[in-house]
Amino acid sequence: MSKKRIVIIGAGVSGLTTAVQLLKQKKGYHVTIAAKHFPGELTGEYTSPWAGANWRSLASITDKRQQEFDKKTLIYFFELVKAKPIEETGVMNVDGFEYWDELPGKNFIEPWFSNFCPGYRHLRKEELPDGVKFGVTFKTVTINPSVYLKFLLNTFLALGGNIERKEFLHLQDAILANTDIVINCTGLHSRTLGGVQDTNVYAVRGQTVVVELPPKHVTWTFARNQLLTDPIGTYVIPRNNGEVILGGTYIENDYTTIPDPIIAESIIRRCLTTRPDLLPVGQKELKIKRHGVGLRPVRKGGIRIEAEWINSSLDGSKRVLVCHNYGHGGYGYQSSYGAALYLIEIMEKSLNIERRKALKL
Numbered sequence: 442m443s444k445k446r447i448v449i450i451g452a453g454v455s456g457l458t459t460a461v462q463l464l465k466q467k468k469g470y471h472v473t474i475a476a477k478h479f480p481g482e483l484t485g486e487y488t489s490p491w492a493g494a495n496w497r498s499l500a501s502i503t504d505k506r507q508q509e510f511d512k513k514t515l516i517y518f519f520e521l522v523k524a525k526p527i528e529e530t531g532v533m534n535v536d537g538f539e540y541w542d543e544l545p546g547k548n549f550i551e552p553w554f555s556n557f558c559p560g561y562r563h564l565r566k567e568e569l570p571d572g573v574k575f576g577v578t579f580k581t582v583t584i585n586p587s588v589y590l591k592f593l594l595n596t597f598l599a600l601g602g603n604i605e606r607k608e609f610l611h612l613q614d615a616i617l618a619n620t621d622i623v624i625n626c627t628g629l630h631s632r633t634l635g636g637v638q639d640t641n642v643y644a645v646r647g648q649t650v651v652v653e654l655p656p657k658h659v660t661w662t663f664a665r666n667q668l669l670t671d672p673i674g675t676y677v678i679p680r681n682n683g684e685v686i687l688g689g690t691y692i693e694n695d696y697t698t699i700p701d702p703i704i705a706e707s708i709i710r711r712c713l714t715t716r717p718d719l720l721p722v723g724q725k726e727l728k729i730k731r732h733g734v735g736l737r738p739v740r741k742g743g744i745r746i747e748a749e750w751i752n753s754s755l756d757g758s759k760r761v762l763v764c765h766n767y768g769h770g771g772y773g774y775q776s777s778y779g780a781a782l783y784l785i786e787i788m789e790k791s792l793n794i795e796r797r798k799a800l801k802l
């Protein structure tokens with residue numbers, strides 16, 4: 442039987458992870474990634490290089506699907522850390538901290554991952570930074586996007602995948618004569634891509650400051666849960682090469698990609714106030730490497746992972762399976778592996794149903 446030909450639109454963390462897992466887990470597919478941007482490029486149109494990134498699940502206590510994605514992905518990252526050198530993957534183990542500015546109320550519910558993340562516990566009073574009323578710690582990972590995206594791309598190529606640089610105005614443009622399946626991983630652009638035009642997708646602007654510190658000086662990541670009305674948050678995410686990300690904003694429907702110097706100053710001040718130990722002893726100020734702005738592809742209703750058949754010829758004689766994997770918001774890395782496996786599962790289910798129909802079973 443000839444291999445099914447799959448075109449994946451998008452080379453962000455969603456497209457690359459899906460592509461690698463398709464070739465790793467399943468035989469019988471010929472996979473091409475076609476995208477406007479690839480790892481190594483920095484532009485406001487491509488979210489993945491701008492991420493922190495860490496695993497800090499935001500799934501609500503009732504969202505079992507998202508919990509499952511995040512859980513599978515953290516296990517995958519822990520295994521990756523054991524299996525491959527950090528220089529190759531950019532993924533490293535760290536201690537995670539969540540801080541709250543208010544004491545938990547009577548109805549406080551532990552985060553869903555309290556039973557799952559190793560080392561989860563409440564912080565003792567003497568471990569809390571000034572101004573912080575409550576906190577928890579757990580073992581987690583951080584990911585250096587530029588290293589990890591290249592690792593995914595190299596893995597994909599080594600497994601026999603193909604790449605092509607192309608911009609599509611419409612999903613139909615990705616359906617060549619011999620295409621069987623199209624997988625849409627266009628992130629924020631699913632809002633405008635013809636044939637998708639999902640108005641539930643919108644940008645949430647994230648501004649960050651990247652500083653340079655001695656490698657291994659920061660072995661922890663934190664996020665401070667402040668009042669929800671404040672669009673400037675406070676978080677720190679270290680990378681394997683001494684770069685440390687200070688964040689950051691979460692501003693809905695803001696598509697500006699130029700960093701705001703006043704916001705940058707505020708981010709630095711907040712991070713240093715929460716964790717003054719960011720500064721090595723004797724160092725007076727942080728060394729800024731660059732400023733960044735990325736647009737999170739948030740989707741009302743959560744990530745869209747669905748499959749649909751579309752006619753690829755006017756007379757309806759050829760049908761192509763279109764699968765979607767977009768709308769990962771601020772959690773595209775931490776859910777990437779679990780979401781990709783789910784996409785492959787529903788893709789194969791749709792193919793099996795069609796096969797059975799054709800055989801009239």
Ligand code: FAD
Nearest residue numbers: 451452453455477478488489495609628647735773774775
């Ligand atoms: P993208 O990375 O945007 O990739 C889209 C791809 O599709 C690109 O290759 C693009 O060229 C291609 N494309 C789009 N349209 C077309 C077209 N018409 N034709 C051809 N190609 C097209 N997530 C975490 O898990 N943890 C974190 O700590 C974290 N921190 C973040 C911090 C910031 C400041 C930001 C901005 C994001 C953060 N995120 C984090 C979120 C994460 O970065 C995103 O969820 C993720 O990168 C989305 O990836 P994607 O592959 O879906 O989209």
